[in-house]
Amino acid sequence: MVDPEGGPAYLYPEDAELDEAPAGRPPLKRIAIVSGSVAAAALLVSGIIYGPTVARVLSQSGTTVDSPNKVGAFTLDTSDGAKDTAEYIRDAVTTEISLDSSVGLIYRDQQVSAILVAGTARIWNPGRTLESAFDVVSDDAGGVRDVHDVAAGPLGGTVRCGVTKVDNTDLAVCGWADNGSLGVALFSGRTATEAAKPFLDLRTAVEHRP
Structure with a gap:
């Protein structure tokens, strides 16, 4: 089809519809181009912000937790009473925080004991997850006070220590959380x-990583 002025006409009717928009409305092609640019920019920003977190989560997804018999001056207490206590606390933590695998352990150094719960999971916000774990172990004792950050060392992540009260006795509380374990x-x-x-x-x- 040729227009009366001798120039090429639109080859397809829809071409005219895309280019010729009603007065007061931008052409559909322009809308599509602008929308595509906005979406691409949003995707780029998301990649910059969340990309490193996704990479860490994936790299730490193979983390495992072990139950060594001896750690420095600590020796694993394998008595039935110790196992029952450790399992009780482990169950409390895993009820609040979903873990793929977990252990409850009690270590003793002479008269000093350490009750440890550790587990693996894909953790997107380590700081918030560690706060939830502190809330569980402090129960109704008024929470964990004097919480402060501790240098995490080679394993990275978030490490914090504080104090809670259990049966009118102050106990030190420490925790770690990274993108693969707690x-x-x-x-x-x-x-x-x-x-x-x-x-x-x-x-x-x-804690062991692949």
């Missing part, structure tokens, strides 16, 4: 500052 421990006979190093030793011995 661990929280209660220490008797130690301040939060004193508990930090043995807790990091326990984490290094218990």
Whole structure:
């Protein structure tokens, strides 16, 4: 079809519909181009913000937790009473926080004990997950106070220690959370500052990455 002025006419009727929009409305092609640009920009920003987190989650998805018999001066308590206590606390933590696999352990260093719960999962927000774990172990004791960050060392993630009260006794609480695992421990006979190093030793011995 040729237009009266001799120029090429639209080859398809829909071409005219796309280019010729009613007065006051932008052409559909322009809308499509702008929408595509906005979507691409949003995708780029999301990749910049969330890409590193996704990469860490995937790289740590093969994390495992172990139950070594000895960690430094600590020895694993395998008595029935210790197992029952550790399992009770483990069940409380896993009821609140979904873990793929988990262990409940009690280690003793002479008269000092450490009750440790550790497990694996894909954790997108380690800080928030660790807060939830602290809430569980503190129960109705008024929460964990004097919480402070601790240098995490080679394994990275978030590590914090604080103090909670159990049966009118202050116990040090330390926990770690990264994108592949979580661990929280209660220490008797130690301040939060004193508990930090043995807790990091326990984490290094218990947490393993592929």
